[in-house]
Each structure stands twice: as structure tokens, then as C-alpha cells.
Amino acid sequence: xxxxxxxxxxxxxxxxxxxxxxxxxxxxxxxxxxxxxxxxxxxxxxxxxxxxxxxxxxxxxxxxxxxxxxxxxxxxxxxxxxxxxxxxxxxxxxxxxxxxxxxxxxxxxxxxxxxxxxxxxxxxxxxxxxxxxxxxxxxxxxxxxxxxxxxxxxxxxxxxxxxxxxxxxxxxxxxxxxxxxxxxxxxxxxxxxxxxxxxxxxxxxxxxxxxxxxxxxxxxxxxxxxxxxxxxxxxxxxxxxxxxxxxxxxxxxxxxxxxxxxxxxxxxxxxxxxxxxxxxxxxxxxxxxxxxxxxxxxxxxxxxxxxxxxxxxxxxxxxxxxxxxxxxxxxxxxxxxxxxxxxxx
DNA sequence: CAGCCGTGGTG
DNA sequence: TCACCAAGGCT
Numbered sequence: 055x056x057x058x059x060x061x062x063x064x065x066x067x068x069x070x071x072x073x074x075x076x077x078x079x080x081x082x083x084x085x086x087x088x089x090x091x092x093x094x095x096x097x098x099x100x101x102x103x104x105x106x107x108x109x110x111x112x113x114x115x116x117x118x119x120x121x122x123x124x125x126x127x128x129x130x131x132x133x134x135x136x137x138x139x140x141x142x143x144x145x146x147x148x149x150x151x152x153x154x155x156x157x158x159x160x161x162x163x164x165x166x167x168x169x170x171x172x173x174x175x176x177x178x179x180x181x182x183x184x185x186x187x188x189x190x191x192x193x194x195x196x197x198x199x200x201x202x203x204x205x206x207x208x209x210x211x212x213x214x215x216x217x218x219x220x221x222x223x224x225x226x227x228x229x230x231x232x233x234x235x236x237x238x239x240x241x242x243x244x245x246x247x248x249x250x251x252x253x254x255x256x257x258x259x260x261x262x263x264x265x266x267x268x269x270x271x272x273x274x275x276x277x278x279x280x281x282x283x284x285x286x287x288x289x290x291x292x293x294x295x296x297x298x299x300x301x302x303x304x305x306x307x308x309x310x311x312x313x314x315x316x317x318x319x320x321x322x323x324x325x326x327x328x329x330x331x332x333x334x335x336x337x338x339x340x341x342x343x344x345x346x347x348x349x350x351x352x353x354x355x356x357x358x359x360x361x362x363x364x365x366x367x368x369x370x371x372x373x374x375x376x377x378x379x380x381x382x383x384x385x386x387x388x389x390x391x392x393x394x395x396x397x398x399x
Numbered sequence: 400c401a402g403c404c405g406t407g408g409t410g
Numbered sequence: 411t412c413a414c415c416a417a418g419g420c421t
Contacts, residue, residue, distance in 0.1 A: 087417065090417040091416090091418045091419075093406085095417075096407095097407065098417085130406075171419085188416090238417095245409070246410080272415095275413090350406095352404080352406080353403090355405095400421090
């Protein structure tokens, strides 16, 4: 019994029934893999179902509007994935006769597709012998073989790539890849792995040396910085202003309320003059109805967000998109803004 | 290549 | 509570 045999045998008895495992359609497999990047199955599943329904094939996706795609992607995070997916769909539709590339090199060349996703698509859709190396694989291999190289170092990544490829069952790459990831996801978990029922524990270096909790090793901690965002909900009873974010920084291409960003965490009283200086409220009478605060934590930022709910007699002329309050949910908003608007309207 | 890019679950 | 981190990739 190889480690792959054990994993596949375990998988046969423990696999979840997931929709992208019941198809050989490269488009649907690609869609699922993009959605699942840095995303839990439970979180990505409803998005996959919605996308597969709205865009059952690559042609349909290639003709979609960016706003439509971003609206479907709303709440999933890492919004560049959605834009890269559109770019790739259009490229394949327009320059490759709509035919999804069927070899590793060409799959890897697609925008938004890196080594992991290329190996996943190549093996699941085309049965090609490429080992996936994701967070699960890092964890399983580092524990089973007792590898102490940091998984986020160049040296470590290279080492685990080679090791994963060596362990791969080249006769059954698709099943092997599904099995090793499912095993890592359900049994060999980051915390409290179920070593008591693990079929590999006898020969697992980390288990035998009681170092399960110490592996895999990850170096460096990223520093979390603060940002201070002041969003203005300007409302005349019928309409509000919104705008589309640009394609730099967070929340690329999503919509937001008129924004003032400050370098420091200044008080509400000190923000009011800034609001009054803003083009949309210059020389206007307005009433500040309510201020709400929320700290929105990203992986690498703490966003200190304040919403200023301002009532005004008549919407001024301004370089914003004026929409009906009742239509607010037609637009893709970042999660904190979506939650705020959802509590208002 | 180190920093950037979301959201939500977990212990 | 809070650090960790999940089927990573881009620049």
C-alpha cells in the first residue's frame, strides 16, 4: 500500500458529494476551482451553483457584463478572481474557438490560473498526471514526512511540489488529487486533526514524534494596518448616491457610497467639516440623522468604517450615480456596505 | 518577491 | 477575544 492507495481508499468511504466532482466539463471544473481559491467549500458552494445556473457554459460567461458577474460574486471576496475569470472566458471564446485548453502549459497560461489550479483542471478534466499542491497538501506532507521547511518559503514550496508529484498516483491523478485534499480538509485538519482514526498515523512522522501541532511551519507574520473610511449615505427620501470603485486596491469594480478617507481615527466632530467641504454638500443645508461605526477586519487590514446617514431636501448635482433607494440591491457592494444598506432599506 | 487582495469559521 | 487560515494568484 502506497500513501496514495491509503488516501484513495479513505476517500472512497468518506468523500462528500460535491457537484463539481460529477462532471468532466473543463469549464465547470475551472469555475469551481477559481471559486474555491482560499475559500471553504461551504462558502463557495452556493456561489458555484448560482454561477453554473446563470452561466452554464463558457460562451454565456464570455457575454456577461462585469456588473452582473460582480453582483453574483458579491460577498465572496478576492474580487479580482471574477474579473480574471471574465477576461479568460472572453479570451477563450474569441481566440480559441470557445474550446478550453486541454494541456497543462496552456491551462497555466490563463489569467487567474496558477500552479495549483492548473494541476487541478488538468487532472480533473483531462486525467493528466499533475499533483495539486494546496494548503491541505502542504499540511499532510509536512506532517507525514516530518518536513520542517516553511511552506511559504521559496525553498519549501519547491520541495513540497517535488514531493507531491512523487507521491502522485499517475494512473489515477484525478482521484488521487481529490482524495488528498478531502483528507486534509476533513481529517488532517490544521487544528485538532483526527489522528485516532487516521489510516496513516502508524507511519506519520509528526504523529509518532508528537509534533502534529507544530507542523506545517509557516514563517513571517504580516503586519495589519489600519484604514479609516467615512461613508456618506445622502438621502432625500427617494434616492442615494453611489459610485463604482476603481481597479486599484480593495473591492475592485464594486460600488460604494461617497467616501472620505482619513489617515487617522479622527472624531465625528472633526469629520463634519470635511463632509461640508465635500463637493456634494457645499452650501447645502443638511441634517445628520445618524452615525454608525463598524470595524471590518480583512486579512491584512483593519478597516474602521463610519457611516454618516445624512438627510437632505433635494439631491444636489454631483458626479455620482443617483439611484432609487429601492434599487440599492441591484449593485454589488462590499460586505460592510451591503450590511449597512440592508439594515437601512 | 514580499505585499496585496475578502470573508467567515474556528479554537 | 483574536490569531490563524481556507481547493492561491498577481504584481
